[in-house]
Amino acid sequence: MNSGRPLPTPLSRPPPLAPLPTLCPAPLHAPEARMLVLAVHGSAVPEAGATIARLADRLTAITGARPVVGHLDVQQPRLGDVLAQHPGAVVVPVLLGDGYHRKVDIPAVARAYDCTVAEGLSAERDVTLAVHARLREAQAPLGEQADAIVVAGAGSTRPGGNDGTLAVAEGLRELLEVPVVAAYCSATEPTVEQAVERLRAQGHRRIAIAAHLLAPGRFTHALAKCGAWAVSAPVADHPRIARLVAGRYAAHGAGVTADECGLRGPSPVGSG
Numbered sequence: 001m002n003s004g005r006p007l008p009t010p011l012s013r014p015p016p017l018a019p020l021p022t023l024c025p026a027p028l029h030a031p032e033a034r035m036l037v038l039a040v041h042g043s044a045v046p047e048a049g050a051t052i053a054r055l056a057d058r059l060t061a062i063t064g065a066r067p068v069v070g071h072l073d074v075q076q077p078r079l080g081d082v083l084a085q086h087p088g089a090v091v092v093p094v095l096l097g098d099g100y101h102r103k104v105d106i107p108a109v110a111r112a113y114d115c116t117v118a119e120g121l122s123a124e125r126d127v128t129l130a131v132h133a134r135l136r137e138a139q140a141p142l143g144e145q146a147d148a149i150v151v152a153g154a155g156s157t158r159p160g161g162n163d164g165t166l167a168v169a170e171g172l173r174e175l176l177e178v179p180v181v182a183a184y185c186s187a188t189e190p191t192v193e194q195a196v197e198r199l200r201a202q203g204h205r206r207i208a209i210a211a212h213l214l215a216p217g218r219f220t221h222a223l224a225k226c227g228a229w230a231v232s233a234p235v236a237d238h239p240r241i242a243r244l245v246a247g248r249y250a251a252h253g254a255g256v257t258a259d260e261c262g263l264r265g266p267s268p269v270g271s272g
Helices: 046-063 079-085 100-111 125-142 163-175 192-201 218-223 239-250
Strands: 036-040 068-071 090-093 148-153 180-184 207-212
Touching: 036 046, 036 079, 046 239, 068 079, 079 100, 090 100, 090 239, 125 163, 125 207, 125 239, 148 163, 148 192, 163 180, 163 207, 180 192, 192 207, 207 218
Parallel strands: 036 068, 036 090, 148 180, 148 207
Antiparallel strands: none
């Protein structure tokens, strides 16, 4: 029976992502390209390392060189140990928010080894589109579309630390015609469980979680148990994240500019 609520508009399928360019080789007279170090949080969940390894594989295909991964917590090698072996490297924080790790921890370690810290990934359009693509993938086997979305971020108490999650929620509102709210796995409210319950109380039944998270871990495991209709996968190994990280690196360490390699400028709207 139709309750009078408009049917949700199907998730749009924009044009596919353009092929990832390979970074142009540096001129012969240019200094040797600087090492790319990925600063990641780290997780005790084995799948997290595999996800980051897939990101590294994509970056190797784009840049022609294998990046090195340094962890901020839990896993080895730690970021400080990696930078001690690669002084002067370009460090790209593979983090979706500008919280304490991005603003304090990483710069402090990088300064000790004369390394450059690139911008993180917070609030970038490519992140929104990667989350959107993962959401479509999660819903495809179910044969229906969500009637409400919760964008689930890690959560931060630091000013500006949740801006990335809020930006993704705003971006999904532009792409979809269903309610989209932001919620958090820790540190602040609303929690994901609170957001799901509020939407359910409003009559929504197909509530999907759009995970604004990079890799599997305790947060993704908790999302799987929150009673949502669908939960999307994290995004670190999505092609758009590799494209974004490569652009950060090109701006600092590849011997060429991002413009020369086609990595700067508006990202084409797409799902893949």
